[in-house]
Amino acid sequence: MPTAPNGRPRAAVAMSPRAAAAVLDPASLAALAEVCDLRPLPVLDDFRTPRAHAVLADTDLLVTGWGCPPLDAAALAAAPRLRAVAHTAGSVRHHITDACWERGIEVSSAAAANALPVAEYTVAMILLSGKRALEQARDYRATRRRADALGTPLRVGNYGRTVGILSASLIGRRVIDLLAPYDLEILLHDPYVTDEEATALGTRPVGLGELFTASDLVSVHTPLLPATRGLVSRDLLTSMRADAVLLNTSRGAVVDQDALTDLVTAGRIRAVLDVTDPEVLPPEHPLWDCENALITPHLAGSQGNEWRRLADLAVGEVTRWAAGDGFAHPVRRERLAFTA
Incomplete structure (x- = not known):
């Protein structure tokens, strides 16, 4: 491995x-400087500048994040020693190009770390929607009077509720893990997961159609x-149970937005988006004022x-790679066809 004169890789x-100001605080930069010649x-935010070319000329590893320019053939030509990329965010699709894979550059991603807060948000919304907490808080504010607890409909609550998980991604698996202590039935649809694997995860494998017809909430x-x-x-949204919830923390375009809007505004189903x-919806979009939809700002x-x-x-x-141990969270080119 090429190194700086002090024997450490240059980064x-x-x-x-x-992004650098938000993610890499002084303590993080100091920790990186302990294991590499940082x-x-x-930061480099344009690989075409003279300074970028001077830095890239002897760089072995890049620590990347949101806003990193594409590492295309031209950028790699300016970085003849580059052998590894450690990404401080999730998806690497925006900056890791075919030229990187063709050179054999090792790539790591922090997707596993980013999966946890998404999973925590998901679990919180699953439990809150089961209790209809947001709707009851709205009514409480309007009436200044407690509802009759003994008159609560049986559809309210989380005991025995059925939650459908669409995709055993990193986040989907963390959600399944976090839901394990609760009295819920967990269904899973993922065409890349065998029935045996789904059962081992603590879920019941189902087809895509059944996931939507049998679940009280689909995440x-x-x-x-x-x-x-x-x-x-x-068709899938229409097949959901009356008052069921569609929870989306993935990407908006995975869902037929027009169909979802029609069903939610009609009171047929609820949505947590x-x-x-x-993203962002137009100011006049009907979901903004719909009581059956909760929209949060990609948080x-x-x-x-x-x-x-x-x-x-x-x-x-970076510490592992500098020590010659390789990445613990590598990104594999062959998995890009079905991962973010």
Whole structure:
């Protein structure tokens, strides 16, 4: 492995300045500098500049993040020694190109670290929607009077509720793990998971249609790929039980937005949406004022102090790679066809 004169690999940070300021605090930068010869900031956010070419010329590893430019053939030509990329966010699709794989560059992602807050958000919304907490809080505010608990409909509550998980992705698996202590039946649809694997995860494997007809809530965790665009169709949404919930923390375009809007505004089903299509919805969109929809501003992923978890994972990956142990969270080219 090429190294700096002090025997350590040379590394540089490539992302937007705002991403670097948010994710890489001084302690994280210091930890990186302990295991590699880290080039000083400012970050690289344009690989075409003379400074970027000077930095890339002897860089062995890039620590990347949101806003990293594509590592295309031209960028790699300026980085003849580059052998590894440690990404401080989830998907690497925006900057890792075919040229990277063809060179054999090792790639790591912090997707596993980012999966946890999304899973936590999902579980919170599953439990809150089961109790109809947001609706009851709204009514309580309006009436200033407690509802009659003994008159609560039997459809309210989480005991014995059926939750459908669409895709055993990193996030989907974390959701399944976090739901294990609760008295819920967990269904799973994932064409890449065998029935034996699904059972081992603590779920009951079902077909796509049954996932929607049999669940009180369906949580979408499939990545947005050409094959999954519009996967949650009007027919599937229409087949859901009355008052069922569609929870989406994946990507808005996985769901037929028009069909979802029709069904939710008609009061047929409910929706909890951390993502929409488009994002953000137009100001006049009917979902904004619909009592059956809760829309949050794509906040399920890492935010605030949760960014430190991403940095910690990246530091750990750089430490392993610098020691010759390889990445613990590698991204494989052959898995890109069905991962985010």
